[in-house]
Amino acid sequence: MQSSNGRPRGGGDGADGSAEHRDHAPSPAEAPGSARYDDPWYDALASGWGESDGVGGPVPEAGPELRASEDEAAAAADVYLEVQRSAAFQEVRSRYLRFVVPGVAAFLAWYMGYLVTATTVPGLMAHPVAGAVNVAMLAGLGQFLTTFLFAWAYARHARLRRDRAALELRWNTQELTRGVRGGA
Amino acid sequence: MTGSHQTLAFSLFSVFVAITLAITTWVSRNRQGSAEEFYAGGRLFSPMENGFAIAGDYMSAASFLGVTGLIALFGYDGLLYVVGFLVAWLLVLFLVAELVRNCGRFTLADVVAARMNERPVRIAAGTSSVTVSVLYLVAQMVGAGSLVALLLGGTSAAARAWTVIGVGALMVIYVSLGGMRATTWIQIVKAVLLLSGTVALTVLVLLRFHGDFDRLLLTAAERSGHGDAFLAPGLKYGGDWTARFDFISLGLALVLGTAGLPHILSRFYTVPTARAARCSALWSIGLIGGFYLMTIILGFGAAAIVGPDAVRGSNAAGNTAVPLLALALGGGANSTAGTVLFAVVAAIAFATILAVVAGITLASSASVAHDLYASLRRRHAKPRSEVAVARVASVGIGVVAIALGLLARDLNVAFLVGLAFAVAASANLPVLLYSLFWRGFTTRGAVWAVYGGLVPALALVVLSPVVSGSPESLFPDVDFQYFPLQNPGLVSIPMGFLAGWLGTVTSDEIPDEAKHAETEVRALTGAGAA
Numbered sequence: 001m002q003s004s005n006g007r008p009r010g011g012g013d014g015a016d017g018s019a020e021h022r023d024h025a026p027s028p029a030e031a032p033g034s035a036r037y038d039d040p041w042y043d044a045l046a047s048g049w050g051e052s053d054g055v056g057g058p059v060p061e062a063g064p065e066l067r068a069s070e071d072e073a074a075a076a077a078d079v080y081l082e083v084q085r086s087a088a089f090q091e092v093r094s095r096y097l098r099f100v101v102p103g104v105a106a107f108l109a110w111y112m113g114y115l116v117t118a119t120t121v122p123g124l125m126a127h128p129v130a131g132a133v134n135v136a137m138l139a140g141l142g143q144f145l146t147t148f149l150f151a152w153a154y155a156r157h158a159r160l161r162r163d164r165a166a167l168e169l170r171w172n173t174q175e176l177t178r179g180v181r182g183g184a
Numbered sequence: 185m186t187g188s189h190q191t192l193a194f195s196l197f198s199v200f201v202a203i204t205l206a207i208t209t210w211v212s213r214n215r216q217g218s219a220e221e222f223y224a225g226g227r228l229f230s231p232m233e234n235g236f237a238i239a240g241d242y243m244s245a246a247s248f249l250g251v252t253g254l255i256a257l258f259g260y261d262g263l264l265y266v267v268g269f270l271v272a273w274l275l276v277l278f279l280v281a282e283l284v285r286n287c288g289r290f291t292l293a294d295v296v297a298a299r300m301n302e303r304p305v306r307i308a309a310g311t312s313s314v315t316v317s318v319l320y321l322v323a324q325m326v327g328a329g330s331l332v333a334l335l336l337g338g339t340s341a342a343a344r345a346w347t348v349i350g351v352g353a354l355m356v357i358y359v360s361l362g363g364m365r366a367t368t369w370i371q372i373v374k375a376v377l378l379l380s381g382t383v384a385l386t387v388l389v390l391l392r393f394h395g396d397f398d399r400l401l402l403t404a405a406e407r408s409g410h411g412d413a414f415l416a417p418g419l420k421y422g423g424d425w426t427a428r429f430d431f432i433s434l435g436l437a438l439v440l441g442t443a444g445l446p447h448i449l450s451r452f453y454t455v456p457t458a459r460a461a462r463c464s465a466l467w468s469i470g471l472i473g474g475f476y477l478m479t480i481i482l483g484f485g486a487a488a489i490v491g492p493d494a495v496r497g498s499n500a501a502g503n504t505a506v507p508l509l510a511l512a513l514g515g516g517a518n519s520t521a522g523t524v525l526f527a528v529v530a531a532i533a534f535a536t537i538l539a540v541v542a543g544i545t546l547a548s549s550a551s552v553a554h555d556l557y558a559s560l561r562r563r564h565a566k567p568r569s570e571v572a573v574a575r576v577a578s579v580g581i582g583v584v585a586i587a588l589g590l591l592a593r594d595l596n597v598a599f600l601v602g603l604a605f606a607v608a609a610s611a612n613l614p615v616l617l618y619s620l621f622w623r624g625f626t627t628r629g630a631v632w633a634v635y636g637g638l639v640p641a642l643a644l645v646v647l648s649p650v651v652s653g654s655p656e657s658l659f660p661d662v663d664f665q666y667f668p669l670q671n672p673g674l675v676s677i678p679m680g681f682l683a684g685w686l687g688t689v690t691s692d693e694i695p696d697e698a699k700h701a702e703t704e705v706r707a708l709t710g711a712g713a714a
Binding site: 078080089100103107115119120125128132133134140144147150151154155163167170173174 | 260263264267268270271273274275277278279282398399401402405412413415416417418421422428431432435436439459462463465466469470473476477697698699701702704705706708709710711712
């Protein structure tokens with residue numbers, strides 16, 4: 001299942017996403033849902049292998065036929081606990097948090113700092129820099145620039161450091177829960 | 185404003201309505217009526233399509249007309265709004281988009297209720313979602329009414345009322361017949377129209393100044409009569425400390441509220457995977473960022489070319505700055521180019537309102553049917569009957585929005601939007617973040633977090649100068665104003681977080697570790713995602 005993630009990434013993020021879906025489309029997990037794609041808006045690029053997983057996955061409210069016995073639910077819960085405690089999941093989780101927590105703190109601090117400075121010390125913000133451009137204008141455009149940079153950095157981090165491991169975990173987890181259901 | 189503007193604007197707008205109705209019919213022709221289709225468009229949209237649709241949902245008339253007007257009148261202080269609207273998307277991208285896509289199915293309550301005792305949490309989250317949506321909806325309806333009055337010359341109360349009713353009726357048709365799929369395509373068409381119109385006007389403004397941004401700013405400052413002060417913060421919010429705190433409160437609500445808006449959250453369910461949700465958030469950040477950069481140029485352009493006095497003369501709040509700019513760029517009121525540009529801009533503004541209204545109606549009817557109805561009736565509704573409820577709910581919400589839109593027609597649109605953001609940030613964001621990231625979060629914490637943000641936010645508005653105690657209030661004759669700020673965010677957002685924490689630490693419930701494990705594993709890997 002990792003082939004799509006192992007391949008070199010040339011295009012933008014949009015291209016990445018759709019390429020992944022295309023790769024996964026023919027997987028056997030797709031079979032239960034494939035009968036539904038008979039509508040005019042169906043777009044091959046947009047079809048996801050995740051689409052049909054709700055049918056086999058342990059989503060409690062996914063439909064009456066899935067409200068299986070308590071035993072199965074308990075066994076599926078054990079699967080999630082097991083996966084949560086695994087080293088692979090802890091690694092994904094800490095990679096995510098190690099990027100996101102400082103990131104959110106940084107951009108919120110920068111934004112609130114900008115907002116408070118603009119409302120409390122407008123004199124500083126009015127300080128001219130070059131021509132009509134003053135500190136306020138630079139700070140405002142700086143907010144736009146940092147927003148784009150943060151977004152790009154997040155996407156890059158997720159793609160390079162998280163996606164492959166998360167996909168593998170997803171696959172394993174679903175195999176395990178499916179095994180539980182089949183066995184019970 | 186001559187008759188030819190109105191005729192042209194009206195016919196362009198009719199073309200848009202005809203196209204969107206055709207989309208709705210085409211989409212509903214082959215519909216299967218499942219909940220998956222009605223709420224989430226079958227989850228088959230590509231990241232790019234969804235990115236455009238999110239941008240379409242987010243770029244409301246408040247941005248296109250309101251913010252450019254604020255910049256034209258108050259210079260830099262208008263720009264502060266735009267920054268908050270954009271930075272908010274980082275929070276959505278970092279903390280919300282992927283995790284919500286993985287954990288939920290149709291609504292915000294899905295994410296929260298998965299770990300908790302379902303019924304009370306669903307009712308709480310459903311109530312706050314509907315409240316936020318209705319506030320946002322009323323703002324758009326009021327905006328539509330004033331737009332018609334201003335742009336089509338029909339200043340009579342009857343013309344306004346009929347516009348509000350017409351917009352409401354159209355949105356009910358789109359949503360109840362076409363569901364999420366039709367709504368999404370309408371958003372995409374609208375986003376493309378709005379962006380093309382904005383690009384065209386921006387190019388014309390820059391051509392006028394030979395691409396010299398510096399000269400554009402200098403001309404705007406000179407024409408405004410404020411000189412350099414026009415280019416620095418303080419013209420609108422630099423008065424007393426109440427005004428400053430009010431603006432900080434608004435800024436906080438803007439940046440934290442976007443991640444709690446139900447109609448934005450539900451957009452992430454229309455793509456197949458979390459990865460696609462991330463890509464669509466990236467698309468929307470690019471589109472929205474580009475759009476807001478252009479609105480800055482349009483705002484200063486309107487100040488420089490039309491002049492703040494002419495803008496204020498047409499509409500005191502500045503809402504007509506962009507149409508006036510279009511008229512001036514085309515060569516004035518008597519030129520063909522000016523007339524055409526004006527009509528195009530007016531039609532785009534209507535299309536914008538109509539599309540945003542449809543998106544919000546869909547999200548709130550999903551909350552009513554999927555969360556409130558399903559919980560309150562204690563009945564095992566089959567998916568098909570839930571969709572039927574949602575269709576009826578969209579009609580009901582349409583009627584409520586029309587009624588409130590008619591009642592609230594004199595309220596300030598920007599205030600209503602700011603209020604919707606504040607309520608979203610106070611009631612929806614704390615519970616969402618706690619349930620995604622806090623292992624020990626409990627049912628009582630979730631319920632308290634929602635009501636602990638929702639009730640103070642609404643109560644503070646009732647006690648604020650907006651409702652009573654000042655000449656501009658809803659009820660100027662009585663005075664029960666005890667809270668000085670117009671926007672409650674500064675107080676109510678921390679209260680929402682505090683109430684969630686307090687409810688959790690005081691409850692006896694032992695948090696279900698297995699359910700937390702399931703939420704966390706599903707959120708970060710996408711295992712078992714709908």
